[in-house]
Amino acid sequence: MDPSRAYRLMHRVIAALAAITIGLLLWHHFGMERVIDLTTRADVRRSAMDDRWMGGTSRVALAHDGRALTMRCRLARTIDWPACKYQFVISDTQAGIDLSEFDAVTFDVAYRGPGRHALRLMVLNFEPGTSTLDNPMSQKINELEFEVPHDGAIRVPLNVLHTATWWIDYMKVPLEATDMRIDNVTRIELLTGAASAGGDHVIELRSLRLHGKWITSGELYMGLMAAWIVCAVSWPLLASLRLHRELDHSSRRLALLGEINAALQLETRELAEQANTDPLTGALNRQGLRAALMNSPALLARPMAVLFADIDHFKRINDRHGHDVGDAVLRDFAAAIHGGIRANDRLVRWGGEEFLIVCPATGAEQGRQLAEKLRAALRQCAWPAGLNVTASFGIAARGENEDIGAVIKRADGVLYAAKAAGRDCVMVAEAPLPPVPAWSPPSTGAHYD
Numbered sequence: 001m002d003p004s005r006a007y008r009l010m011h012r013v014i015a016a017l018a019a020i021t022i023g024l025l026l027w028h029h030f031g032m033e034r035v036i037d038l039t040t041r042a043d044v045r046r047s048a049m050d051d052r053w054m055g056g057t058s059r060v061a062l063a064h065d066g067r068a069l070t071m072r073c074r075l076a077r078t079i080d081w082p083a084c085k086y087q088f089v090i091s092d093t094q095a096g097i098d099l100s101e102f103d104a105v106t107f108d109v110a111y112r113g114p115g116r117h118a119l120r121l122m123v124l125n126f127e128p129g130t131s132t133l134d135n136p137m138s139q140k141i142n143e144l145e146f147e148v149p150h151d152g153a154i155r156v157p158l159n160v161l162h163t164a165t166w167w168i169d170y171m172k173v174p175l176e177a178t179d180m181r182i183d184n185v186t187r188i189e190l191l192t193g194a195a196s197a198g199g200d201h202v203i204e205l206r207s208l209r210l211h212g213k214w215i216t217s218g219e220l221y222m223g224l225m226a227a228w229i230v231c232a233v234s235w236p237l238l239a240s241l242r243l244h245r246e247l248d249h250s251s252r253r254l255a256l257l258g259e260i261n262a263a264l265q266l267e268t269r270e271l272a273e274q275a276n277t278d279p280l281t282g283a284l285n286r287q288g289l290r291a292a293l294m295n296s297p298a299l300l301a302r303p304m305a306v307l308f309a310d311i312d313h314f315k316r317i318n319d320r321h322g323h324d325v326g327d328a329v330l331r332d333f334a335a336a337i338h339g340g341i342r343a344n345d346r347l348v349r350w351g352g353e354e355f356l357i358v359c360p361a362t363g364a365e366q367g368r369q370l371a372e373k374l375r376a377a378l379r380q381c382a383w384p385a386g387l388n389v390t391a392s393f394g395i396a397a398r399g400e401n402e403d404i405g406a407v408i409k410r411a412d413g414v415l416y417a418a419k420a421a422g423r424d425c426v427m428v429a430e431a432p433l434p435p436v437p438a439w440s441p442p443s444t445g446a447h448y449d
């Protein structure tokens with residue numbers, strides 16, 4: 001799953017878990033009630049017992065009319081502790097039920113008979129190491145005695161149960177094992193009170209219910225703690241995954257932006273080149289020459305020469321063969337010139353069929369030789385439509401402190417002369433006059449009136 005989605009989901013999970021925790025704690029405290037009704041529960045075996053097994057002479061009979069369990073007891077005080085009792089057997093094995101999370105027992109009972117109407121509740125807990133299956137008396141006996149009220153309804157808290165002292169004596173239980181325990185209850189008994197009067201006692205037990213929680217507080221706390229631990233571990237894990245993914249995303253976006261930037265720079269460079277280049281011949285245009293001179297001022301360092309080249313009778317070519325052939329001638333002319341000049345020379349289409357060649361580190365004579373070489377190269381070209389194309393050249397070498405415009409003008413001047421001289425030739429301009437030094441007053445001390 002996408003870590004960002006999982007992270008958002010985690011927010012919801014934590015909010016839900018917080019709500020569930022509060023809900024469960026409140027529900028556990030105020031509700032979640034589990035009730036075991038011993039008078040009706042199918043897996044509980046119900047019976048009655050008198051004291052004859054202890055040598056007594058009491059008699060008991062149990063009847064169940066569907067409404068109540070009625071115990072008729074003829075109590076005979078012929079032994080010290082005569083009693084009749086209900087027996088609720090929950091388990092015949094060593095494994096009973098855990099009532100430690102049960103907090104009360106309720107009775108709905110009607111009691112008729114002589115003397116005090118009291119009942120004794122005994123909760124038998126199977127204790128591993130102490131109890132045995134063949135002797136129910138070996139199970140820890142937790143007891144309490146209560147008066148049956150007139151209306152017969154009573155709720156007795158289970159925490160008032162205590163381990164019967166006579167059982168502690170009987171079993172010789174060490175002090176540290178005498179605590180009340182009801183975590184493995186196998187049977188529950190309800191007896192006539194210890195000091196009940198002899199005679200006929202009729203006890204109608206309409207219900208005997210244990211009230212507790214569906215899950216113990218321990219289980220609840222453990223479960224909630226486990227859920228919170230899972231959240232606590234997952235949270236930073238998902239947060240770091242999300243961070244990692246966001247970093248990954250950002251670096252990919254950064255890389256993409258870098259690529260776009262590089263593409264834009266390339267495009268800008270291409271546009272700049274297009275703006276500086278003549279689309280027909282690939283030579284620089286005037287703007288391109290200006291940019292080249294600004295970017296490489298060394299182009300103007302002396303010696304340097306400008307060759308002005310002009311195709312002869314170009315108008316005639318256009319007129320006779322059409323503009324397309326004229327264009328092809330211009331392209332081939334630029335290519336031929338390009339093939340004959342050095343890499344650091346610059347070819348500029350000055351306009352129409354006029355080209356400039358700016359040659360750094362070149363004097364007037366070298367310029368003339370270059371122009372002758374180019375003129376010879378033009379003769380070698382295979383021109384379109386079988387034409388024989390020639391060009392005239394005017395050369396000017398840059399004088400001291402002469403600006404480029406003046407050099408071009410002088411080259412143009414001698415080109416005009418070359419045309420006038422019959423074309424297909426090279427003319428070199430005279431060197432310009434050296435600049436006149438600025439006047440300064442004589443240093444001899446002479447003065448003028």
Ligand SMILES: Nc1nc2c(ncn2[C@@H]2O[C@H](COP(=O)(O)OP(=O)(O)OP(=O)(O)O)[C@@H](O)[C@H]2O)c(=O)[nH]1
Pocket residue numbers: 280310311312313314315316318322323324325326327330351352353419423
């Ligand atoms: N095909 C074509 N023709 C062009 C282009 N630019 C200018 N021209 C033509 O080039 C011709 C130049 O003619 P002119 O200036 O009279 O020069 P020319 O005919 O070469 O004569 P000379 O220079 O005296 O030898 C004109 O007809 C322009 O229309 C272009 O880009 N393509």
